[in-house]
Amino acid sequence: MTGTCRRSNPFARLGHWAFTWFLLMAMNAAMTVPTLASPDIWRREGWGRTDFSKRSIEWSEIVSGGPPKDGIPSIDEPRFVPAVEEKQIAADEPVIGLEINREARAYPIRILIWHEIVNDTVGGVPVAVTYCPLCNAAIVFDRRAAGQTLTFGTSGKLRRSDLVMYDRETESWWQQFMGDAIVGTLTGEKLRMIPSRLESFSLFKERNPSGQVLVPNDPSSRAYGRNPYEGYDTSAIPFFYRGEFRKGIDPMVRVVVVREGNAAVAVTLELLRKEQKIEIADYALSWSDGQASALDHATVAGGRDVGNVVAQKSTGGRLADIPYDVTFAFVFHAFHPEGEIIQKCPAEQSKQGSTQVTAANIAQRLRCNSVVSD
Numbered sequence: 399m400t401g402t403c404r405r406s407n408p409f410a411r412l413g414h415w416a417f418t419w420f421l422l423m424a425m426n427a428a429m430t431v432p433t434l435a436s437p438d439i440w441r442r443e444g445w446g447r448t449d450f451s452k453r454s455i456e457w458s459e460i461v462s463g464g465p466p467k468d469g470i471p472s473i474d475e476p477r478f479v480p481a482v483e484e485k486q487i488a489a490d491e492p493v494i495g496l497e498i499n500r501e502a503r504a505y506p507i508r509i510l511i512w513h514e515i516v517n518d519t520v521g522g523v524p525v526a527v528t529y530c531p532l533c534n535a536a537i538v539f540d541r542r543a544a545g546q547t548l549t550f551g552t553s554g555k556l557r558r559s560d561l562v563m564y565d566r567e568t569e570s571w572w573q574q575f576m577g578d579a580i581v582g583t584l585t586g587e588k589l590r591m592i593p594s595r596l597e598s599f600s601l602f603k604e605r606n607p608s609g610q611v612l613v614p615n616d617p618s619s620r621a622y623g624r625n626p627y628e629g630y631d632t633s634a635i636p637f638f639y640r641g642e643f644r645k646g647i648d649p650m651v652r653v654v655v656v657r658e659g660n661a662a663v664a665v666t667l668e669l670l671r672k673e674q675k676i677e678i679a680d681y682a683l684s685w686s687d688g689q690a691s692a693l694d695h696a697t698v699a700g701g702r703d704v705g706n707v708v709a710q711k712s713t714g715g716r717l718a719d720i721p722y723d724v725t726f727a728f729v730f731h732a733f734h735p736e737g738e739i740i741q742k743c744p745a746e747q748s749k750q751g752s753t754q755v756t757a758a759n760i761a762q763r764l765r766c767n768s769v770v771s772d
Contacts, residue, residue, distance in 0.1 A: 435457040435458050435459075435460045435461070436457065437450035437457070443466065443467065444466075444467055445467070445569060447568070447569040448564075448568075448569040448570065448571070448581065448582045449568075449570075449582050449583045450581065450582070452581070452582060452583060452585040453580065453581045453582075453585055454578075454579075454580050454581075454585050454586065455557065455580045455581065459557050459558065459640075460555050460556070460557055460562070461555065461556050461557070461638055461640070462554060462555060462556070463532075463554055463555060463556040463561075463638065464554070465552070465554050466554045467551070467552070467553055467554050467564075468551050468552060468554075469552070469554050470512070470513065470514050470552045470554070471513060471551075471552075472513055472514065472515035472516065472517060472550060472551045472552060473509075473513050473515070473516045473517070473612075474517045474549065475615075476516050476517075476518050476612055477612070477613055477614075477615050478503060478610035478611060478612055478613065479610065479611060479613050480608070480609075480610060480611075481504055481599075481602065481603045481606065481607075481609045481610060481611040482603060482607065484599075484611045484613065486613075486622075486623070487506055487508065487599045487611070487699075488599065488690070488698075488699035489598060489599055489600035489688075490598045490599070490600065490688050490689055490690045490699070490703070491506060491507070491508060491598065491599050491690055491692075491698055491699050492506075492507040492536075492596055492597070492598065492599075492689050492690060492691075492692050492698070493505055493506045493507065493596075493597060493598070493599050493602050493611070494507070494510070494527055494529070494536050494538065494594050494595070494596055495594060495595040495596075495597050495601075495602040495605070495606070495609075496520055496525070496527065496538055496592070496594045497521075497606065498520045498521030498522075498523050498525070498592070499520075499521030499522060499523070500521065501520050501521040502602075502605075502606035502608070502609035502610070503518070503520055503609060503610050503611070503612065504599065504602045504603075504606075504609060504610070504611040504612065505527045505529075505611075505612045506599070506611065506612060507529060507536070507692040507698060508622050508623045508692070508698045508699075509612055509613075509614055509620075509622055510527070510528075510529035510536075511529065511531055511625065511626070511627070511692060511698070512620040512621075512622065512626075514528060514529055514530065514531075514552050514561060515527070515528050515550050515551065515552060515563060516528075516612065517541065517549050517550060523540060523592070524540065524541040524542060524547050525538055525539065525540060525541060525592060526538070526539045526541050526548075526550045526563075526589070527594075528550075528561065528563065528574050530560055530561035530574050530575070531627050531630070531692075531693060532556070532559045532560065532561075532627075532630075532636060532637055532638065533559060533560050533561070533574075533575060533725050533726060533729045534631065534652070534692075534693060534724060534725050534726060535560065535561075535574060535575050535723055535725050535729065536594070536596045536723065536724070537574065537575070537577070537591060537594075537721070537723060538591065538592040538593075538594040538721075539577055539589040539590065539591060539592065540589060540590040540591075540592055541589070542590075543579075543584065543587045543588070543589055544584050544587050546567060548565040548566070548567050549565065549566045549567065550563045550564065550565055550566070550572070551563065551564055551565075551566060552564075553571055555571065556638050557573060557580070558575075558639065558640075558641055558729070558732040558733065559636050559637060559638045559639040559728070559729065559732070560573060560574055560575045560729065560732075560733075561574040561575075562574070562580075564582075565584070568582055568583040568584055569582060570582025570583050570584040570585065570587075572584075572589070575723075575725070575729060575733055576588075576733055577589040577590075577591055591657070591721035592721065593718075593719040593720050593721050594719075594721070595706075595707075595708065595719065596689075596706075596707065596724055597689065597706050598688050598689040598690075598706055599611070600688065601688070601689075601706055623697055623698055623699065624696060624697055624698070625692060625693060625694070625695060625696060625697060625698050625701070627693050628693075628694075628695065628696045629693075629694065630693045630694075631650060631652075631691055631693040631694055631726075632650070632694065633650060634650070635649055635650070636649060636650065636726065636728055636729075639728060639732070641728075641731075641732050642731075643727075643728055643731065644727055644728070644730075644731040644739060646741075647666075647727045647739060647741060648727065649726060649727055649728035649731075650726050650727070650728070651666055651667075651668070651726065651727045652666070652667035652668075652704065652724055652725070652726060652727075653665065653666050653667060653724070653725060653726065653727050653730050653739060654666075654667060654670055654683055654707050654709065654722060654723070654724055655722060655723040655724075655725055655730055655734075656678065656681050656683070656709055656720065656722050657721065657722075661734075661737070662730070662733075662734045662737045663678060663737060663738050663740070664727075664730045664734075664737060664738070664739045664740065665678070665683060665739075665740045666727075666739065666740065666741050667685075667704065667705070667707070667724065669740065669741060669742060669743070669766075670683055670684075670685045670707065671685050671705055673685075673743065673766045673767040674686075674767050675766075675767040676740075676743075676764070676765070676766050676767065677764070677765040678740075678764055678765075680711050680712045680713075681709065681710070681711050681712075681720070682709075682710050682711070682712065682717060683707065683708070683709050683722075684707070684708045685705050685706065685707055686705060686706045686708075687703055687705050687706070688703065688705065688706060689703065689704055689705055689706045690702070690703060690704070691703075691704045704724075707722065707724055709721075709722035727739060740764065743764070743766035744764070
C-alpha cells in the first residue's frame with residue numbers, strides 16, 4: 399500500500415510552500431472576514447449529500463477554517479516503515495503511539511499537522527488517527543459506527559476552534575474533540591475513543607522496538623517537519639474561537655483531560671510536571687521530560703520541551719492505558735464548561751487522599767505525588 403491522499407483533491411497536488419502560503423492566507427481571511435453559516439451556502443460548496451435537517455448544534459457555531467472540504471487532505475492509504483529505520487524524525491518529536499492486538503504504529507505530528515486525519519486499520523481494528531493543531535488534540539477513534547465502517551475527511555469547518563470531520567459514507571459532520579456526529583444522517587452517533595499516547599518518538603521506539611512509523615509517500619508534497627502554526631501555543635488567545643474563557647486560567651494553558659463517559663476532569667500540565675504523578679480516583683497520570691511542542695518553533699523538532707504524559711486506570715490491580723488528551727484550557731472549557739480544571743494540589747491532604755474533586759457530578763479523589771510518595 400502507498401501513503402496517498404485522495405487524488406481527486408486539487409489541494410493535494412500543491413507544492414509544500416504553495417500550500418503553506420494558501421493555508422496561512424485562508425486562515426487569515428477566515429479570521430478577518432465574517433462568514434455566513436447556512437446550509438444553502440454549504441450545499442453550493444459541495445455538501446449536497448449532507449442531511450442538514452438533522453443536527454445537534456446551532457448553525458452559528460460553525461465557522462470556516464479557511465481551506466475548503468478536503469483542502470487539508472486526509473491520508474487514506476498510509477505507508478509505514480520500521481521505526482528503528484526512520485532517521486528523519488528527531489528523538490523528542492511528538493508522535494501518536496498506538497498499540498492494538500500486539501500491532502504498534504507511530505503517527506508523527508510532523509505529518510499529521512499537514513493532514514489531520516489518517517484512516518488506517520491496526521490490529522484488525524479500523525481506526526481514525528486525528529490531530530487538530532488549533533486544539534493540540536490528538537485522539538484515535540474506532541471508525542465503526544451505526545453498523546458500518548466509516549472513512550473520514552476534513553470538512554474545512556471548525557466549531558469552537560476544533561476540527562469538524564466528515565464521513566464519506568453519509569457526509570455527516572463529526573466533532574473531533576468529542577467524537578460525536580453533530581450534523582447529518584448520523585447525528586447523535588458517537589465514535590469510541592481508543593487508548594493511545596502522545597509521546598516522543600524515542601519513547602515509542604523504546605516501548606515498541608519492532609513497531610512501525612508512518613512516512614509520507616511523497617516527502618516533497620509538504621514541508622514535513624516544519625510547523626505552519628509557529629508560536630501558536632504561546633499566543634495570548636486561540637484562533638477562530640468565539641466562546642468565553644474560563645476565569646482564573648489563561649486560555650492557552652495546556653491541560654491533561656481524562657474522560658468518564660460524558661464527564662471529564664482536567665489537570666494543568668504544569669501541575670503534573672511539578673508533581674510528576676497525580677492520582678484521581680482510579681486514574682493515574684504521570685509526566686516525564688523529553689517531548690517537543692509541535693506548535694512552538696518554526697520546526698516541530700525545535701519546539702520547547704513540554705514532556706510526555708501517560709494516563710492509566712487501575713483495573714483488577716493492574717494499570718491499563720486509557721484515552722486522554724493534552725489540549726488547551728479554552729478547549730476543555732468550550733466542551734466541558736462544568737468540568738473541573740485542577741491547577742494546584744490542596745494545601746492539606748491526607749495520605750488516603752481524602753480531598754474530593756467534583757467533575758461533572760462525579761466524586762473523585764485527588765492524590766498528588768508529594769502526598770503519594772510520603
